[in-house]
Amino acid sequence: MTDERSSPKTKKRKKINWAPYWLILPSLIYLALFFIWPMFRGLGLAVYNDEAALALQSEPSRDAATAGTLPQGTQVEILDQQGNLIPPEEAEQANLITEVWFQISAEDADGNPVEGYVSESRIRVREENEAGIPTAGSVRTRIGAGAGTLTDIYSEANENADVVGQLEARAEVAISGLEILEIWYQIRGEDNGQAVEGWAQSRYIQVFGETETGRIDRGNTGQFTTEYISRMVNDRFFWPATITTFLLMLLIIPVQFVLSIVMALVIQARLKGNSLFLYVFTIPLGISELAVGILWFSIFTQSGFINSFLQTTGLINTPITFLSADTRYWILIAIWLAEVWRATSIVMVIVVSGLQGISDEVLEAAELFGATLWQRVRHVILPMLKPSLQVALILRTILALQVFAVVIALSGGDVVTVLANETFRQYSDFRNANVAAAYAALILVISMFSAVVYLRMIRSQEEMAA
Amino acid sequence: MSTTISPKDTIQPVEASAEVKAVHQQMLRRQKLNRAATYGVAILIALWILVPIFLLGSMAFTTPEAVRTYPKGVLPFIPFSFETMNFFLQSEGIIPGLINSIIVAIITLVLSTLIAAPAGYATSRFLFPGRDFFRLSVLAVRAFPIVVLSIPLAVVFINLGMYDSVYSLALMHTALALPTTILVIGSVFASIPYELEEAAQVFGCTPFEAFRQVVLPLVLPGIAAAGVFTFVMSWNEVFAASILTVQNRTLPAQVLAVLGQSSEPYQFAGGFFMMIPALVFIFFIRRYLFNMWGQVSK
Numbered sequence: 001m002t003d004e005r006s007s008p009k010t011k012k013r014k015k016i017n018w019a020p021y022w023l024i025l026p027s028l029i030y031l032a033l034f035f036i037w038p039m040f041r042g043l044g045l046a047v048y049n050d051e052a053a054l055a056l057q058s059e060p061s062r063d064a065a066t067a068g069t070l071p072q073g074t075q076v077e078i079l080d081q082q083g084n085l086i087p088p089e090e091a092e093q094a095n096l097i098t099e100v101w102f103q104i105s106a107e108d109a110d111g112n113p114v115e116g117y118v119s120e121s122r123i124r125v126r127e128e129n130e131a132g133i134p135t136a137g138s139v140r141t142r143i144g145a146g147a148g149t150l151t152d153i154y155s156e157a158n159e160n161a162d163v164v165g166q167l168e169a170r171a172e173v174a175i176s177g178l179e180i181l182e183i184w185y186q187i188r189g190e191d192n193g194q195a196v197e198g199w200a201q202s203r204y205i206q207v208f209g210e211t212e213t214g215r216i217d218r219g220n221t222g223q224f225t226t227e228y229i230s231r232m233v234n235d236r237f238f239w240p241a242t243i244t245t246f247l248l249m250l251l252i253i254p255v256q257f258v259l260s261i262v263m264a265l266v267i268q269a270r271l272k273g274n275s276l277f278l279y280v281f282t283i284p285l286g287i288s289e290l291a292v293g294i295l296w297f298s299i300f301t302q303s304g305f306i307n308s309f310l311q312t313t314g315l316i317n318t319p320i321t322f323l324s325a326d327t328r329y330w331i332l333i334a335i336w337l338a339e340v341w342r343a344t345s346i347v348m349v350i351v352v353s354g355l356q357g358i359s360d361e362v363l364e365a366a367e368l369f370g371a372t373l374w375q376r377v378r379h380v381i382l383p384m385l386k387p388s389l390q391v392a393l394i395l396r397t398i399l400a401l402q403v404f405a406v407v408i409a410l411s412g413g414d415v416v417t418v419l420a421n422e423t424f425r426q427y428s429d430f431r432n433a434n435v436a437a438a439y440a441a442l443i444l445v446i447s448m449f450s451a452v453v454y455l456r457m458i459r460s461q462e463e464m465a466a
Numbered sequence: 467m468s469t470t471i472s473p474k475d476t477i478q479p480v481e482a483s484a485e486v487k488a489v490h491q492q493m494l495r496r497q498k499l500n501r502a503a504t505y506g507v508a509i510l511i512a513l514w515i516l517v518p519i520f521l522l523g524s525m526a527f528t529t530p531e532a533v534r535t536y537p538k539g540v541l542p543f544i545p546f547s548f549e550t551m552n553f554f555l556q557s558e559g560i561i562p563g564l565i566n567s568i569i570v571a572i573i574t575l576v577l578s579t580l581i582a583a584p585a586g587y588a589t590s591r592f593l594f595p596g597r598d599f600f601r602l603s604v605l606a607v608r609a610f611p612i613v614v615l616s617i618p619l620a621v622v623f624i625n626l627g628m629y630d631s632v633y634s635l636a637l638m639h640t641a642l643a644l645p646t647t648i649l650v651i652g653s654v655f656a657s658i659p660y661e662l663e664e665a666a667q668v669f670g671c672t673p674f675e676a677f678r679q680v681v682l683p684l685v686l687p688g689i690a691a692a693g694v695f696t697f698v699m700s701w702n703e704v705f706a707a708s709i710l711t712v713q714n715r716t717l718p719a720q721v722l723a724v725l726g727q728s729s730e731p732y733q734f735a736g737g738f739f740m741m742i743p744a745l746v747f748i749f750f751i752r753r754y755l756f757n758m759w760g761q762v763s764k
Contacts, residue, residue: 023588024600026581027648034641035607035615042618259511266508271501279752280512283519286695286744288702290718294725294737295522301730305521308537319536341518353756373500402611405704405722412726420613420705427617427709437617444614 039444045228045437052223054216056198060084060184067198069191074216076189078207079197083181085157095217096182097202101157102134103177106167109150114165116153123173134175141169157181187214232438237417237425245418247332249400252339256396257389259340260347261377267348268355285345293409296338297323300330300410323410331416338406343399347392354388355381397450401443419443519741526551526738530731554735557728563720566632570707570716571700573636575693578643579651583689586651591660601649608645615641616709623710630712638706643696650695650754654688655681691754694747701743 053071057064060082070076083099090096100120108114118139127136139151150166157179167173183202188195200216207214232238263281267274284292299305300322307319322330358381366376382389404420407413413421419439427436482490524540525533530553532544554560588594589601619638623629658681666676707719715723721736728736748755 017592017594020588020592020594020597023584023592027585027604027644028600030581030641030644031604031607034619034637035610038615038618038622039610041622042614045618045621262507263511266504266511269501269504271505271508275752277508277512279749280515282748282752282755283515283744285755286698286702286748288704288718288740288744290704290722291702291737291740294733295518295741298522298525298730298734298737299518303534303536303538303730305538308539311537341515349755356756398611402613402705404613405718408722409725420611423613423617424705424708427620433617433621437621440614440617443611447611447614 042437042440042444045434046441047224047226047229047438048222049219049225049227049434050222051218051220052225053221054200054204054219055221056187056196056200058198060186060199064199068196069219069221070187070189070196070216071191072216072219074189074191076187076205076214076216078185078187078205078212078214080186082160082184082186082199083158084184084201085179086182090182095203095206097207099181099183101179101181102137102173102175103157103179104153104173104175106139106153106171106173108153108165109168109171112165114153114167116155116164117157117161117179118151118153118167118173119159120178122151123175125175134178136172136174139167139169139171139173185214189216228434228438231435232426232442235422235426235435237422241417241419241422244332244416245401245403245420248335248339248403248418249397251332251336252343252400253393253396255336255340256344256347257392260344260351260392261381261385263344263348264351264355265377265381267352281348282345284342285349287342288405289342289403290405290409292338292342293406296334296341296406297409300334323415325415328416331411334410335403335406335416338410339400339403342406343396346399347396350388350392350395351385354385357388358384394450394453398447401446519745522734522738522741525731525734526554530729533731533734550731550735551739554732554739557732559715559720559724560717560736563715563717566711566714567701567717569632570636570639571697573633574639574643574700575696577636577640578647578696579689579693581640582644582647582651582692585648587655589648589652590655601652604645604648608649612642612703612705616706619706620709629710630714632711632714632716635707635710635716636700638710639700639703642703642706643699646699647692647696650692651685651689654685654692657688658684688754691751694751695754698743698747702740 049072051072053069054074055069056067058067059065061084083101086096086098101117102120102123103115103117104123105113105115122140123134123137124140125134125137128134142149142151149169151169152163153165153167154161155164156162158181184199185202185205185207186197186199187205188197190196204216204218204220205214206217267278267281271277297304302319302321302323304322306322307316310316311319321327323334362380362384363376366380371379402420403418404424407416407418407421411417413425417425419442423436423439423443426432426439521540524544525538527541527546527548527550528544529547529549532539532547533550555564585600589597615638619634620629623631623634628634662680662684663673663676666680667673671679702718704718704722707716708722711719718740721728721733721740725733
């Protein structure tokens with residue numbers, strides 16, 4: 001970037017000009033929110049388990065002291081249970097086991113008006129308002145010996161509260177409100193041979209049929225873990241994916257560079273119809289990866305264009321199977337061709353921009369002195385293009401890590417796989433965001449490594465330009 | 467040798483020797499040959515790019531029967547028909563996917579242009595402490611792959627209840643498009659000399675008027691090109707779209723999701739359909755592509 005154009009502003013530099021900062025602020029905020037933060041979150045997902053352990057309370061209350069922690073998955077004994085009021089916004093949470101209590105007013109067994117709370121299980125709802133909230137009902141008949149026929153009414157939504165009255169079976173009640181209680185369990189489990197006992201909310205516990213045992217379904221305390229990374233590394237697709245990713249990079253990038261330099265030289269030769277050639281050469285730049293995958297699938301599939309051509313010209317009698325598990329190398333070749341076809345345009349555009357920076361005089365001088373095309377490329381063009389080529393190289397390396405839809409289109413995503421595809425598979429098919437994040441983190445590390453080189457290169461170029 | 471040249475000497479043509487003529491002839495021939503060779507290479511590369519597109523286009527615009535026959539033919543040797551394309555467009559989820567794709571692409575385009583234009587202007591018009599750092603960060607951010615962002619954003623969107631929505635996908639696509647858009651718009655502004663703005667101010671325009679009346683008309687085509695590029699990028703993007711949407715899939719995500727179970731007419735017509743914006747839009751913005759990517763190597 002040249003500096004003279006900003007001269008009028010720079011002269012009065014003594015006072016800080018805040019205008020540019022205000023102008024870049026929106027993009028800074030946006031990038032922080034949607035780029036930098038997710039990046040760290042992603043790294044976190046890969047190494048941190050939010051639900052690794054469950055902290056138990058000494059009393060069935062969130063404010064009570066912590067009685068100890070048990071890791072996720074521990075088998076526990078359930079000793080007792082109790083309902084506790086939860087705020088309505090938490091009632092939507094997954095895996096809650098709740099009890100509903102109605103606030104009612106009615107006439108008690110003695111005919112006196114009484115107000116209080118009674119469990120939902122004791123009331124048959126008769127009327128509801130438009131919102132579906134019960135407004136009136138009647139007391140259910142008690143079944144079973146020894147229970148008595150009367151239903152207790154409590155002063156609070158809690159069976160340990162005072163009894164304020166008793167209702168007869170089938171007594172009419174008006175329902176004025178309801179309260180939702182979450183069950184707390186008193187559990188006992190073992191962690192490293194040590195027994196831990198305490199209270200925990202139902203949302204964390206999976207209770208087995210007979211309600212005397214259960215297991216800790218998820219914890220509420222996070223812990224760093226290498227579990228996801230080791231699961232990634234031990235996945236049977238991990239090594240094939242890593243090897244294929246790097247193999248494809250090695251195969252694609254050199255060919256792309258040679259081809260893109262040839263294309264750029266053609267464009268630079270300014271032939272008649274140059275604009276048309278430029279258009280055609282840049283078309284693949286705008287084509288989606290998936291479409292390119294389908295395109296090359298149509299060429300390589302068993303009834304595809306290669307077989308059709310060979311068959312029509314009489315070179316083969318039966319179609320060759322290219323894209324099968326037995327012919328992995330053909331799948332690799334197809335992916336290689338597809339990627340070279342698709343992504344060479346970007347490299348070409350960068351190279352052409354770089355070529356435009358080389359003055360025509362230099363090239364003409366070289367030509368005048370009788371340098372052959374090869375000599376010009378080798379000794380004039382390539383050295384002067386070095387900065388552009390380095391940038392293109394890094395950009396390509398990073399883009400090569402994203403090859404994804406081409407692989408799915410050409411191999412179904414199983415036979416030949418790459419890192420990006422494994423990230424997708426872990427997330428979409430196995431519903432395992434953490435292992436997917438581990439894959440993403442691996443790609444991030446490789447990209448970051450490239451980006452550091454990339455940044456250093458640009459800095460040194462800017463120093464050179466200055 | 468005389469040091470003075472008489473006018474006669476310069477006027478009278480000197481017969482070149484046979485040797486010089488031969489060398490000249492040889493050079494001309496070589497130049498012609500070079501030119502012919504360059505044409506040859508140019509046409510070969512053009513064919514390498516165009517023939518596959520033509521093959522797929524042949525499959526998209528014929529009858530499904532012609533697609534299924536083996537050996538496959540190409541247009542015009544097979545019947546021309548819109549049947550395959552119609553079959554694709556009428557398949558389940560394609561029209562909603564198309565609408566979603568367009569919504570996402572347009573929101574992305576508008577949002578990224580609105581956010582990037584001021585930043586692009588700032589980096590090209592002001593020299594401020596931290597400018598280089600800002601530009602370097604933008605470049606660095608552009609280097610990160612989509613794959614890395616999609617998973618954490620999916621988790622965040624699930625927690626916020628924004629998952630499976632075209633709007634959250636557009637937010638993500640904006641993040642992807644933003645770095646490029648900032649750099650391109652910056653280079654577009656940089657190509658307009660500041661003196662023009664100054665001159666307008668000398669003639670009595672306020673800074674804002676100068677911007678609106680002089681700079682804006684000049685940069686609009688470049689900004690439009692950046693917008694078109696953003697549109698195409700969002701239209702093509704398949705990884706994040708597949709991760710972030712389930713019911714409200716965009717077109718590429720929908721095609722990818724059913725790719726394994728779909729028939730060849732569906733795949734080929736779908737593949738070609740997704741290429742159409744590239745074929746159309748690249749034609750209009752090809753000049754600006756060098757603005758966009760040339761920036762990186764400056």
